[in-house]
Amino acid sequence: MIMEESDRIEIMVPDREKELGLPYSESGVRAGFPSPAEEFMPRHIDLNRELIQHPASTFYARVCGESMSGAGIGDGDLLVIDRAVEPYDMCIAVCFIDGEFTLKHIKKEAGGLLLLPANPKFKPIRVSPEEQFTVWGVVRYVIKKL
Secondary structure: OOOOHHHEEEEEOOOOOOOOEEEEEOOOOOOOOOOOOOOOOEEEEEHHHHHOOOHHHEEEEEEEOOOOHHHOOOOOOEEEEEOOOOOOOOOEEEEEEOOEEEEEEEEEEOOEEEEEOOOOOOOOEEEOOOOOEEEEEEEEEEEOOO
16 A cells, blocks of 8 residues: 555654753633733743653654644644554554555444544545554644644
8 A cells, every 4th residue: 555645754752861841831821811910930841741651652753744634633743652552443543554654543443444534635544454554653642833
């Protein structure tokens, strides 16, 4: 099976040796009416600790393509993928099929698995027993530039 060129991802290993301490407001940011002046007490948050539950099995990947745009995942977004998470029905996962990676919803069916895009321009992929297939990891977070 050959994936469309626009449906590939680039996988990277996070650098867990360094703390990624960024300023953080514990009180949050209100999205409704402004609150009375609260004392802003910046703290630090380590995104590596916040986003990575299983360090030895977590990877980042950059999305290349638009097959998951209906799920809010677009070209250039950064994924946090955990290989220790057991795949579940309709999860978004990085799958390895016939030597290529693809990002899809996994739909469990009686006859096997169906890989579903979240963009109607792309076709579902039915996984047949003849294909080399594995769920490489489950997407836990999507980081995107606005």
